[in-house]
Amino acid sequence: MRHSRIQRLLPGFLRRHVLYFEARIEDAAWALAANLPDGARVLDAGAGEGRYAPLFERHRYCGVDLGVGDPAWDYRRLDAVADLGMLPFPAACFDACLNIVTLEHVRDPARVLGELARVLAGGGRLLVVVPQEWEVHQAPHDYWRFTRHGVAMLLAAAGFTNIEIRPVGGFFRLLSRRLLNGLQFFPPWLIPVTALLLAPPAMILPAFEFLDRRRDFTLGYICTARKCC
DSSP, rough: OOOOHHHSSSSSSHHHHHHHHHHHHHHHHHHHHTTOOOOEEEEEEEEETTTGGGGGTTSSEEEEEEEOSEEEEETTSSEEEEEOTTTTOTTEEEEEEEEOOOGGGGOOHHHHHHHHHEEEEEEEEEEEEEESSOOSTTSSSSSOOHHHHHHHHHHHHHHHHEEEEEEEHHHHHHHHHHHHGGGGGSSSHHHHHHHHHHHHHHHGGGGGGOOOOSSOOOSEEEEHHHHHH
């Protein structure tokens, strides 16, 4: 179930609590932007509709996407339409790069990360977000899910250092999200009733997150790294 539909069903003050994955991604993208100097060259690899572009108004933002993920999206604001495995840029021309919930949609994730490393300048920052427990989406262009160990291996093999991988919630936030996903299976006329049944436990379950210390059950991972100098 797309988060935009959930947003319409929940009051604004509850969205951040329930849509934890999206909120944490936005926080990570904001932190990346805040820590870059004015005029820094930023590549949004897999930009889609350019959702994160407003965060980089102080920078030289470049949104790139192949433009095939979602037929309902408007890709006209992209700066370039390109395969992320063959970026049309010279080496070391960006200071930072974000790749947000896109790596699962490419045929060769290792090649894409290698390309991101190529176009990043030495010491350049990378923000990658990948799913672990997520439904099939943007079919048929949905190929992979990642564990923390798999994405760490891919980042290291591409030449990145200072790798940090943070799970976005654990079992109880995952279960909360899945309850809300369940709304999509009901006819529209039943959604108000089922929302009253499913939304309260979905909001309460995250309070038990402290019980899942390992975070092996997680929606996905926020990963940061730097291009080796």
